[in-house]
Amino acid sequence: MKESHVRHLFNEPGDRVRVRVGLGHAVAGQPRIAFAMACYLVWMIACCTGPAVALSAEGAGGETGLALLMPAWMGPLACMAAASVVIAVWFKKTRKVPSTPSWMVALASLMTLAAALHLVWALDTGLPVAARWALYALSSVVMGAGCALFRVEIDRVFGWIGTQQTLSQGMAATLIAAAALAVLTLVGDAAGASETPLLVVALVLPFASMALLRAVVSGFPRVRYFGHGLDVPLPFPAKFVATSFVQGAAAGVLFAGVFALGIAGGTGAVEGAAGVAGMVGVGAAVPASAEVLLRAVGQMVAVGLLFATLVFLRLDFNRLVYKVAFPFVAAGFVLLALLPDTTAVGGAVLAAAFCFLDLVLWSLGACLMKNMGLPATWIASCPGAALFCGAVAGSGVTLAFLSGVASSDAALLASLVACFVLAAALLLSSGSNLKYGWGTVRPGESSLATGDLAGIVKFVATERGITQRESEVMLLLAQGKSRRAVCEELSVSPDTVKTHVRSIYRKLAVHSQQELADLLAREREDLAADASERPLEE
Structure with missing residues (x-):
């Protein structure tokens, strides 16, 4: 097995903290x-x-029994x-x-x-x-x-x-x-x-x-x-x-x-x-x-x-x-x-x-x-x-x-x-x-099948409770754009972007744009189709 595949079997330290905290908060909430x-x-x-x-x-001869x-x-x-x-x-x-x-x-x-x-x-x-x-x-x-x-x-x-x-x-x-x-x-x-x-x-x-x-x-x-x-x-x-x-x-x-x-x-x-x-x-x-x-x-x-x-x-x-x-x-x-x-x-x-x-x-x-x-x-x-x-x-x-x-x-x-x-x-x-x-999804209908970044971001955002606006910010950050570029793209103030970024990092237990990109890359790799595997035909 490739070293990268072995590495991605395991959670990163930040992911472990996120999972532990998330499980506890879920039950308590x-x-x-x-x-x-x-x-x-x-x-x-x-x-x-x-x-x-x-x-x-009925037993043999008509007498009562357990057959x-x-x-x-x-x-x-x-x-x-x-x-x-x-x-x-x-x-x-x-x-x-x-x-x-x-x-x-x-x-x-x-x-x-x-x-x-x-x-x-x-x-x-x-x-x-x-x-x-x-x-x-x-x-x-x-x-x-x-x-x-x-x-x-x-x-x-x-x-x-x-x-x-x-x-x-x-x-x-x-x-x-x-x-x-x-x-x-x-x-x-x-x-x-x-x-x-x-x-x-x-x-x-x-x-x-x-x-x-x-x-x-x-x-x-x-x-x-x-x-x-x-x-x-x-x-x-x-x-x-x-x-x-x-x-x-x-x-x-x-x-x-x-x-x-x-x-x-x-x-x-x-x-x-x-x-x-x-x-x-x-x-x-x-x-x-x-x-x-x-x-x-x-x-x-x-x-x-x-x-x-x-x-x-x-x-x-x-x-x-x-x-x-x-x-x-x-x-x-x-x-x-x-x-x-x-x-x-x-x-x-x-x-x-x-x-x-x-x-x-x-x-x-x-x-x-x-x-x-x-x-x-x-x-x-x-x-x-x-x-x-x-x-x-x-x-x-x-x-x-x-x-x-x-x-x-x-x-x-x-x-x-x-x-x-x-x-x-x-x-x-x-x-x-x-x-x-x-x-439940026909071949060609899922954006996850092609490893589309927007689909991966949506998948992660849906699971982690990230809002629609935060998802838009996360996608732009995942594409490597700076915070200034995000402000211009979404026509929002720097303070608004800063608030969204802080919320995204907290929900995903990451601390930088690079850690965010690494997390999404791991998700994309986990969802990427293996060349030797074929989906179940409908």
């Missing part, structure tokens, strides 16, 4: 976003928690996938966005209804079989719709605040959610009902989350916020969708594998006992306090690793997703295959890996919305549908492969998944990904 997302994460896990579902209760079991989260995940597809198709045809104040109240009510239906289904095991199936199906549909719609709203906020703040808020939300889940599980274990506190708390989380989001959104310009990206072309985000599907499939294999082996070991009953609850990218189960605490530790490790990565390495989604996160996931499956008697090690690594990948992909979506001008509804629903479809597909394949039997097949399956994830990383990795928005 808008803590309600992190708490809103944490409420959503806990609600989603609660609505995926419950007893195993009996797909068939086939399904984890409680399969239904909600399938409905999330279907709802995301419907939202994507509807938005592409209508280009409409709900923006009335009553919309969030309606969405919170829908999510609360889902939590209530799920609570009744999970705890009232004395209902007739037909009634329980109808209740499970209804709660899954309502939960799937609520989850898919909320993803759009939280993505809309992330698209407004940008990549760096999304990373900060996501890391904070993950830590808050992990702590809340650990506390609720410990309280439930102490009371002899590990799931009950979580399921009950889920009833109030939707309105808490929506109240926090409404307070945040009230400070944004309404027309620009809801109208962002409504008039842009909407090519299918092929690479983003493929990446999300791989993530979901790998997570589905893990969650279903834990479920199937738990059933085989006698730890999963159909009625009354906790099944394995899953949520893609955030956590896999709430079966026992030890496992919850282990997963919480894994999530804290993921947040720490991501923080260190952002501080020391240049923010490059291609590297973070395919050269860090995907191999991280593969390593977890390899550990499961090599240490079948010590699954806690591989499970902890996978918990951290999926958390890391989930945070990076959330921030990638924010980048595509803020820097590429794409609408939140499209970016949330298309990859979201692929994520949940992948989880359902991975879970189904795993349940069929293992058939609920603890055997060496589990190690073989883990090895196959590791190879699948690594192969996907090799196939999907490309230096052209960001320029073409992971398939």
